[in-house]
Amino acid sequence: MLLDLTRYRLPVSQFGRTFPPNEVEQEGAVYGVVRPVQVDLEIHKDKDRFHLVGRAKTELELQCGRCLEPFRMPFDEAIDVRYLPASELSSEDEREVEEEDLDTSYYRDDQIDLNELLREQFYLALPMKPLCRDECAGLCSQCGANLNLTTCSCETGWTDPRLAALKDLGRGR
Numbered sequence: 803m804l805l806d807l808t809r810y811r812l813p814v815s816q817f818g819r820t821f822p823p824n825e826v827e828q829e830g831a832v833y834g835v836v837r838p839v840q841v842d843l844e845i846h847k848d849k850d851r852f853h854l855v856g857r858a859k860t861e862l863e864l865q866c867g868r869c870l871e872p873f874r875m876p877f878d879e880a881i882d883v884r885y886l887p888a889s890e891l892s893s894e895d896e897r898e899v900e901e902e903d904l905d906t907s908y909y910r911d912d913q914i915d916l917n918e919l920l921r922e923q924f925y926l927a928l929p930m931k932p933l934c935r936d937e938c939a940g941l942c943s944q945c946g947a948n949l950n951l952t953t954c955s956c957e958t959g960w961t962d963p964r965l966a967a968l969k970d971l972g973r974g975r
Contacts, residue, residue: 803821803825803826803915803916803917804913804914804915804916805817805913805914805915805916806912806913807852807909807912807913807914808912810845810847810852811847812847813846813847813848814844814845814846814847815844815845815847816842816843816844816845817841817842817843817844817845817856818840818841818842818843819840819841820838820839820840820841821838821839821841821916821920822838823835823836823837823838823839823860825917826839826860826917826920826921828917828921831921831924832864832865832928833862833863833864833924833928834862834863834864835860835861835862835863835924836860836861836862836863836874837860837861838860839858839859839860839920840857840858840859840860841856841857841858841881841916841920842856842857842858843855843856843881844856850886850887851884851885851886851887852884852885852909852914853882853883853884853885854881854882854883854884854885854914854919855880855881855882856880856881857878857879857880857881858877858878858879858881858920858923859877859878860877861874861875861876861877862874862875862877862924862927862928863875864928864932865932866932866933866934866938867931867932867933868933868934868938868939868940868941869934869938869939869940869941869948869949869950870941870948871934871948871950873932873934873935875929875932877924877927879923879926879927881919881923882905883905883906883907883919884905884906884907885906885907885908885909885914886906886907886908886909887908887909887910888908888909888910890908891908907919934950938950942954942956943956944956944957
């Protein structure tokens with residue numbers, strides 16, 4: 803999904819499109835796209851520099867970090883990215899990253915890859931540890947049962963056999 807920048811000649815233009823999930827999904831990603839992705843952008847043009855401002859909406863499927871069950875997470879995020887031509891990429895070996903560099907990307911051949919933009923936005927919105935719900939009980943560390951669905955009779959306490967002698971010392975008082 804390439805955005806052809808030669809079509810945008812006015813200082814401000816509108817772009818709106820709905821992409822089917824299979825056009826946006828990436829093989830091997832930690833999320834799945836389960837609903838069409840609605841992208842609405844305002845494209846601000848200043849010579850060969852572009853500023854994309856708008857929103858993207860869809861629903862992502864993730865795997866819970868505790869119980870490993872799939873769950874859906876709504877995605878409705880703002881987009882605010884500046885694009886400069888790749889020719890403006892600095893050839894310096896090292897330089898300090900400035901605040902404005904964090905929302906700046908580069909384009910080549912008068913095209914912006916919207917797939918790349920959306921994937922970046924998806925990853926930025928993902929929680930550090932995805933949970934199906936805050937009170938998720940997870941899996942039993944002994945038998946692997948999903949504790950949200952069932953209970954198990956496994957012993958939950960764990961003791962290190964190397965420390966058993968210390969346990970006996972406390973009883974001698």
